[in-house]
Amino acid sequence: MEKIAEQKSFGGLHQRYRHVSETVHCEMVFAVYLPPAAKEGNACPVLYWLSGLTCTDENFMQKAGAHRMAAELGLIIVAPDTSPRGKEVPGDPDGAWDFGHGAGFYLNATQEPWRTHYQMHDYVVQELPTLIETKLPFSGRRGISGHSMGGHGALVAALRHPARYQSISAFAPISNPMQCPWGEKAFRRYLGNNRSSWRQWDACELMAQSSANKPGDRVPILIDQGEADNFLQEQLKPEALEQAAAKHGYPLTLRRQPGYDHSYYFIASFIDDHLRYHAACLGNAD
């Protein structure tokens, strides 16, 4: 992997790396924030951040205002891209922004022509951690968070792999993708028409399946949702997740924030709470 950028930020380092991924079969770029503690070689937990539709590794690092608190708490943050990219990677046939490049939905596609490259779940859950955690002063504990499509990705990753993540949060996640236009479009193309195969990529469905686990095995989830988010009713459906959590006894704190929209202004307003929650779960709280 090749370092392509580095800036000092709040005593730590923001870095960008490029590498050729064996999982998604193209060149990928991801960003890392190293707090001062990690820069000095002390073992720190890692928080994976998954961004939403149209984003790259840069949106969160530039707009969320997370570095100050991550520096204070000693949290490493890793932000991957939101899809495979490049000329060899097929995008949306109609040039839309809600599918293809910038819209990998953090799943493993099974259908042609998507399945060669669109394996973002395995990339985020396996390849990327394996690649970087050995190179970082990593404490062995990891959390995952994200926004919108990335909130969906974070919930699905953690619910499918409860032993891998010790903290989970999300901002305005696509909570029930099987039942909303963004999710239905993406799942139909990436996964095919058999809706039963979609269930393994839907947080509400996975929460129901998680009731087989012991309650103590379930990592509590923190979610913030803006009430003035223009995607709230049609795409995000937090009430579906709330109902699934209540029905299956899954620990969920869903905070509705009056007046906030879907943007990074909303994320920046509450990111400190999420970072503190992750640090407390991951063992680096003050």
Ligand SMILES: N[C@@H](CCC(=O)N[C@@H](CS)C(=O)NCC(=O)O)C(=O)O
């Ligand atoms: N491009 C879309 C909006 C897509 C969108 O809101 N993307 C969110 C994630 S779902 C985002 O984080 N955008 C990038 C940014 O705000 O920096 C539009 O024009 O309506």
